[in-house]
Amino acid sequence: MTQPPNDEPTAASPEELREQVEQTRHALGETVEELAAKTDVKARAQEKATAVKEQAGAKAAELTGQxxxxxxxxxxxxxxxxxxxxxxxxAVAAQQVRAKAEQAGQVWQDKAPQPVREKAQYGAQAAKDNRTVLLVAGGVAVAAWLLLRRRGGR
Structure with missing residues (x-):
């Protein structure tokens, strides 16, 4: 028999030898899996993209709060x-605007067809749900318009 590597004790029985072989196979299998994972560029890129997306979402939430x-x-x-x-x-003007809006809303309810009212309600709810995004987008649009206007005036 040959000397085992790394001064591992030799097996005293065939069962011990089988157990050592099984442990070695298991360790070798884990090593191969780790190497395969390191060479899987697509999976690593997807993991990195997911991490960056999560970081961007967290930063966006932080900036939105600010x-x-x-x-x-x-x-x-x-x-x-x-x-x-x-x-x-x-305050008086706001009250007048609210009153006019209520009147317009009532006219809308009376005159608009049902499918149109449903679509309008859906759109209004979507706008309410995404109010922050709409406000930020509007702010960015105004800032861009001001920058373009400033550059055009030179």
Whole structure:
């Protein structure tokens, strides 16, 4: 018999030898699986893409929260700086707008066909559900418009 590698003890019986062979096969199988995983470029790229997507989602959520906080702070600052007569006029105007909107809504309910009303309600609900995304997109659009306008005026 030959000397086993790494000074492993030799098997005293055929059962022990079979057990050692099985352990070696198991270890070799795990090593092959690890090597195969390292060479699977597509799977590694998908894992990396998933990780980047999760990081981007977390960063977007963080930035959205920051934008909400800043917008709230700005709104409070503007309200604090407004004179009382302006606030009063704004409240009256807002009430008038609400009344007109209710009237328009009633006309809409009376005159619009049912399928059109259902689609409009679906769209309104989608807009409410994605309000932050719409506000951010609108802000980006305004910023882009201002930048293009500034560049065009030079």
């Amino acid at each position: 934008v909400k906080v800043k917008a709230t702070e700005a709104a409070h600052l503007v309200q604090e700086k407004l004179p009382d007569p302006v606030k009063d006029k704004a």
